[in-house]
Amino acid sequence: MLHKTKGVVFRFTKYGDTSIIVTIFTELFGLQSYIVNGVRSNSPRSKMALYQPLTLLDLVVYHRENAGIMRIKEVRCLYAFQSLNKDVRKSSIAMFMNEIINKCIKEESHTSELCEFLIRSFISLDQMGERVENFHLTFLIQLSRYLGFGPQNTNEVLGGRLVDVHEELVLKELLDSDAFFSNPIASSSRKNILDALIRFYSSHIDGFGDARSVQVLHEILS
Numbered sequence: 275m276l277h278k279t280k281g282v283v284f285r286f287t288k289y290g291d292t293s294i295i296v297t298i299f300t301e302l303f304g305l306q307s308y309i310v311n312g313v314r315s316n317s318p319r320s321k322m323a324l325y326q327p328l329t330l331l332d333l334v335v336y337h338r339e340n341a342g343i344m345r346i347k348e349v350r351c352l353y354a355f356q357s358l359n360k361d362v363r364k365s366s367i368a369m370f371m372n373e374i375i376n377k378c379i380k381e382e383s384h385t386s387e388l389c390e391f392l393i394r395s396f397i398s399l400d401q402m403g404e405r406v407e408n409f410h411l412t413f414l415i416q417l418s419r420y421l422g423f424g425p426q427n428t429n430e431v432l433g434g435r436l437v438d439v440h441e442e443l444v445l446k447e448l449l450d451s452d453a454f455f456s457n458p459i460a461s462s463s464r465k466n467i468l469d470a471l472i473r474f475y476s477s478h479i480d481g482f483g484d485a486r487s488v489q490v491l492h493e494i495l496s
Contacts, residue, residue, distance in 0.1 A: 388421075
């Protein structure tokens with residue numbers, strides 16, 4: 275049966291000579307895999323650009339319960355990023371966000387609201403002017419709420435660790451804020467708060483492991 279849905283591209287893998295299997299988090303069905311034939315070609319009509327990670331899509335898809343890999347009937351870009359790939363700070367933050375969602379979102383659940391949150395987040399990052407350097411901190415906190423383990427207080431994040439009093443106050447402001455936090459944060463404090471949030475995620479997500487893009491993020495935003 276055909277369904278119209280929005281989606282966020284998480285990743286793709288090559289399949290055969292010219293095809294791919296693309297993993298998309300969809301508004302209707304959660305995380306789904308689709309085979310796209312003939313897309314890895316030199317043809318001017320190739321739509322490979324649409325399947326790059328974090329591309330926001332409008333889709334018409336075939337869906338059948340319990341099917342492993344399905345197909346896409348129609349696809350178009352939902353929103354074309356203007357600055358996300360040009361601004362090194364934004365692209366570094368987006369790379370980090372992509373790694374996090376690939377680690378955390380593994381099931382066909384949290385569909386409509388979570389999909390809308392992801393789409394809204396990436397569009398917001400693209401449209402922001404200055405003060406983007408704290409965006410990923412707010413994103414982690416808000417994402418954790420959609421995933422069901424959002425912290426209610428600083429101690430849940432810090433796990434009883436002793437930290438700088440000022441950093442704990444900043445973390446509390448982040449937890450209390452419903453909007454993306456744009457107040458200035460010292461780079462050392464930003465690094466420490468991010469490390470604390472990563473540890474918090476590791477304690478809630480099985481197999482979370484290391485976030486490889488964190489070091490790049492620390493360097494770019496320092």
